[in-house]
Amino acid sequence: MSKQYAPATQRNREAIGDVLEREFPESGLVLEIASGTGEHAIYLTRRFPRLTWQPTDPSPEALESIAAWRDEEGGDNLLAPLQLDASAGEWPVERADAIFCSNMTHISPTAATEGLMAAAGRLLAAGAPLAIYGPFLEADVETTASNLDFDASLKSRDPAWGLRDAAWVDGLAAANGLERTARHAMPANNLTLVYRKT
Template sequence: MKRHAPATARNSQPLAEVLARELPASGLVLEVASGTGEHAVFMARRFPALDWQPSDCATDALHSVEAWAQDAGLANLRPAIALDAAAGEWPIEAADAVLCVNMVHISPWEATVGLFAGAGRLLPAGAPLIFYGPFIEDGVETAPSNRAFDQSLKARDPRWGLRRVADIDALAISQNLQRTARHEMPANNLVLVYRKH
């Protein structure tokens, strides 16, 4: 059953423009928390030299990814795999890049910790772990819409909420990754890029 996320249609092209500068020319991109699967199809089509591996921990998301992928019929889009970012073991051994869109604020902090640990295991030196979403930055005023979003997330689940970039930077260092880029995106979002030492 295909699911649709309106934000995906809005952010796919701006995100692809940044990814064109940050992704390797070839290899395998692991997308963690693929959600509906719309990004996976869009990016696999946009980057035909890259193999795209969608994943999610939710069964309904995996079904949606597969439905979108079946319609798209792209040779470089792999079947979606069940992956829980917080798990100590992942069903994939290596990747040349890891992409995570709009997950860290709608999951417990342990999922972000697990994501960095997993990326630390999978990625070769110099390879990117790329985040897209809303964040809180020290010294930068948080947009009112993001503050309201943060409050609504915490009301739904106290373990959720917008993350501080400083906390993510510190976590990265603990897993031998370092932030190498920050891209401002539409709708008060950021792309943060971390690379393996």
């Protein structure tokens, strides 16, 4: 099995960890959606040893990378990865104390974000958080040139991809019994939006 590397993970993991320290419970099960290489899972399980981490991804290559990272550097609180397509109507998980999703909403069809919100509404107990990290469009905030260029690049690769409007995500959340409770500005013009089950 081969480990993959995402350079951005090294740059944003501490800032993400700082937000999760404020927003996530001290213990419990965290469901990570679109875990990618698995590097975030390694860092965050070390930083939060009382949290049990369930990584997931739809890609076989990503699952292989996550498993390789886990085999070489993972602790007891990092579970084996599960294959999960966020847009699926049924997920292989019945509950979670928190959900974390990084860099998925813009690199996937809208159905993936719709599925994420629907599942969060099913899996989370009242007050439990969903944290979504990535670049977003906001009506009252000027979009940086770099994010506009990134959006155009994504759409050229796949017309179903692109930066999502935060208000649209808020609407999906509300339709599934969640409300946005925090907006954290992050490095490189990204955000972490936090939603909680009402």
